[in-house]
Amino acid sequence: MVAGETGIRAGPRTSGALRRSWVLHLPRGDSLQVGGSRRALVMGILNVTPDSFSDGGLYYERDAAVARAEEMAGEGADIIDVGGESTRPGAEPVPEEEQVRRVVPVIEAIARRLETPISIDTSRAAVARRALDAGAQIINDVTALRDDPMMAPLAAERGAPVVLMHMKGTPRTMQIDPTYEDVVREVVSFLHERIEAAVSQGVRREQIVVDPGFGFGKTLEHNLELLRRLDELASLGAPILVGTSRKSMLGEILSVGPRDRVFGMAATVAVALERGVEMVRVHDVRAAVHVAKVIAAIQGRAWT
Ligand code: HH2
Numbered sequence: 001m002v003a004g005e006t007g008i009r010a011g012p013r014t015s016g017a018l019r020r021s022w023v024l025h026l027p028r029g030d031s032l033q034v035g036g037s038r039r040a041l042v043m044g045i046l047n048v049t050p051d052s053f054s055d056g057g058l059y060y061e062r063d064a065a066v067a068r069a070e071e072m073a074g075e076g077a078d079i080i081d082v083g084g085e086s087t088r089p090g091a092e093p094v095p096e097e098e099q100v101r102r103v104v105p106v107i108e109a110i111a112r113r114l115e116t117p118i119s120i121d122t123s124r125a126a127v128a129r130r131a132l133d134a135g136a137q138i139i140n141d142v143t144a145l146r147d148d149p150m151m152a153p154l155a156a157e158r159g160a161p162v163v164l165m166h167m168k169g170t171p172r173t174m175q176i177d178p179t180y181e182d183v184v185r186e187v188v189s190f191l192h193e194r195i196e197a198a199v200s201q202g203v204r205r206e207q208i209v210v211d212p213g214f215g216f217g218k219t220l221e222h223n224l225e226l227l228r229r230l231d232e233l234a235s236l237g238a239p240i241l242v243g244t245s246r247k248s249m250l251g252e253i254l255s256v257g258p259r260d261r262v263f264g265m266a267a268t269v270a271v272a273l274e275r276g277v278e279m280v281r282v283h284d285v286r287a288a289v290h291v292a293k294v295i296a297a298i299q300g301r302a303w304t
Pocket of ligand 1 (some may be wrong): 045047049051052053054083085086087088121140141142163165211213214241242243244281
């Protein structure tokens with residue numbers, strides 16, 4: 001059996017597939033149950049940036065950001081993902097000090113007001129360290145610990161769960177003609193390599209979450225192939241996080257702007273959860289929580 005799996009079989013009202021279950025241990029002592037008998041976790045996105053692709057500028061002011069975090073918690077978010085750097089295609093890196101200036105006051109304020117765990121969306125260890133000091137408890141690194149050699153040691157030292165995401169290239173270059181022989185196999189082998197690299201640097205295997213990185217160096221067809229074959233990521237033995245929210249793959253299908261892609265997101269979340277995904281990262285928390293609850297009920301899991 002793959003490490004981290006319990007081997008608990010799904011109940012009689014479900015498809016009979018292996019029901020996977022983990023407990024992520026948070027640095028401040030709490031834990032997050034992932035999979036098993038409970039509904040999928042919903043990570044609410046909080047972009048403290050002037051230029052994110054769908055909500056740039058909306059939550060750039062501290063008070064607006066904190067109010068949005070409270071709203072998402074009220075809608076059922078299980079994690080608030082705070083980021084101070086846009087990673088949209090073509091985006092330039094934001095200096096560490098500027099990311100810290102954007103996210104730290106917001107994280108401090110949210111951690112004071114809410115019990116909802118906070119993740120920090122950054123690839124820079126200096127930013128993650130300051131965010132963890134301010135009250136964040138999970139590291140979400142879209143470069144899977146490749147951008148900054150100090151990120152893995154930091155995660156190991158703090159005992160923080162880490163999201164490792166697949167990306168081909170960098171945000172500046174990733175959408176320039178991405179090609180794969182088999183996108184799913186390449187993503188799986190990349191994530192396998194990154195899990196082993198993290199573990200070899202002291203990160204506990206049970207604290208690792210993987211993410212195929214929708215829209216990061218992928219065409220529409222690559223993204224759709226990944227969605228169709230998400231169950232193949234289960235071989236990695238880690239919880240799977242999926243982020244399709246408002247992304248251009250939905251815009252290409254629906255010909256609508258980013259804020260009008262909520263139903264499209266809901267369709268992808270429903271399919272992902274039915275393929276065994278345990279976590280989703282979304283802007284529209286209320287909609288995703290509703291989908292997660294209904295899917296959980298259908299699968300015979302607790303939906304509250
Ligand atoms: N997508 C974005 C940013 N961070 N992290 C994970 N783990 N998975 C994702 O799919 C992912 C991510 C991009 O979306 P968003 O944060 O809304 O936009 P921007 O990068 O422009 O701020």
